[in-house]
Amino acid sequence: MAIISWVDEQKIRVEELKGFAGGDVRVAVSMLRLDKIHPIISGNKWFKLKHHVASAIAAQKSTLLSFGGAYSNHLIATAAAAHSIGLSSVAIVRGLQASSSLNSVLKQCQAYGMQLHFVSREAYAQKEASDFLQGLQKQYPDAYIIPEGGANNDGQRGAASIAQYIPSYYTHIALSIGTGTTFIGLRNVLPICQFLFGFAPMKGGIYLQNSIASALLPEQNHQWSVTDRFHFGGFGKKTMEMDAFISDFALQYNILLDRVYTAKMMMGIETLIHEDTFEKGSKILCIHTGGLTGN
Ligand SMILES: *Cc1c(COP(=O)(O)O)cnc(C)c1O
Numbered sequence: 001m002a003i004i005s006w007v008d009e010q011k012i013r014v015e016e017l018k019g020f021a022g023g024d025v026r027v028a029v030s031m032l033r034l035d036k037i038h039p040i041i042s043g044n045k046w047f048k049l050k051h052h053v054a055s056a057i058a059a060q061k062s063t064l065l066s067f068g069g070a071y072s073n074h075l076i077a078t079a080a081a082a083h084s085i086g087l088s089s090v091a092i093v094r095g096l097q098a099s100s101s102l103n104s105v106l107k108q109c110q111a112y113g114m115q116l117h118f119v120s121r122e123a124y125a126q127k128e129a130s131d132f133l134q135g136l137q138k139q140y141p142d143a144y145i146i147p148e149g150g151a152n153n154d155g156q157r158g159a160a161s162i163a164q165y166i167p168s169y170y171t172h173i174a175l176s177i178g179t180g181t182t183f184i185g186l187r188n189v190l191p192i193c194q195f196l197f198g199f200a201p202m203k204g205g206i207y208l209q210n211s212i213a214s215a216l217l218p219e220q221n222h223q224w225s226v227t228d229r230f231h232f233g234g235f236g237k238k239t240m241e242m243d244a245f246i247s248d249f250a251l252q253y254n255i256l257l258d259r260v261y262t263a264k265m266m267m268g269i270e271t272l273i274h275e276d277t278f279e280k281g282s283k284i285l286c287i288h289t290g291g292l293t294g295n
Pocket residue numbers: 042044045048073074149176177178179180181182183258261262289290291292
């Protein structure tokens with residue numbers, strides 16, 4: 001899409017991870033570098049936003065409004081996208097907090113001109129209720145409202161276009177999951193012979209299995225699984241083991257992994273390879289979804 005030409009999809013590429021998992025020769029591991037498209041906008045966030053942005057422009061709205069927690073990559077991506085095309089942006093942020101003590105993610109959102117609107121956790125829980133949304137639309141009449149994480153049909157459709165960068169040669173595709181929107185979009189269009197492996201970075205993330213299963217096209221509801229084994233203490237948590245893994249990976253491949261999503265996925269893949277989960281000859285493509293602002 002030409003609207004945001006500076007999000008450079010041309011930079012996306014596949015890189016081999018030679019020697020990964022102790023150089024196990026039974027499998028080949030590569031990485032799809034969606035993180036290359038932009039320094040701030042997470043790779044998958046851009047794909048999920050692109051149809052929303054186009055719809056906002058078509059509806060002649062001047063503002064993008066969306067929802068997220070205080071560490072949301074989606075909010076940063078929304079703020080940066082709006083800023084780049086001359087739209088305003090508003091964030092409905094989960095949890096009341098003093099605007100004097102913003103974290104770096106929210107500061108960055110503000111730097112892109114995003115207006116931060118803090119709501120209590122109870123109010124935030126209403127984010128999909130029509131009363132609440134109507135109230136917001138009244139308050140921000142010029143806003144195009146995008147659900148949290150871009151998580152709807154438009155978001156899935158945008159994420160599905162990541163598939164054009166996935167060579168058919170790969171037998172397994174690994175992806176980290178937050179809302180599951182990217183996962184659903186991809187599973188719905190990937191050839192059924194490619195297995196999609198989802199890594200949930202939060203405790204109890206296995207609940208995502210149900211929402212994913214119900215959103216998939218029946219004929220595409222095969223050849224996928226979700227694990228929450230590799231949450232390392234929960235969403236946003238980090239361990240010394242993880243920090244060591246991130247620095248080793250950066251040294252070996254010159255690729256920086258984000259702490260919240262992709263580092264956990266790669267640690268999981270390594271463990272699964274050691275556990276002999278993949279049949280001999282498997283070709284695994286791990287999607288680097290970006291998210292480095294969280295580091
Ligand atoms: C948001 C995000 C995800 C999860 O995407 P969903 O579509 O919400 O499942 C994965 N990786 C990174 C880096 C992200 O920022």
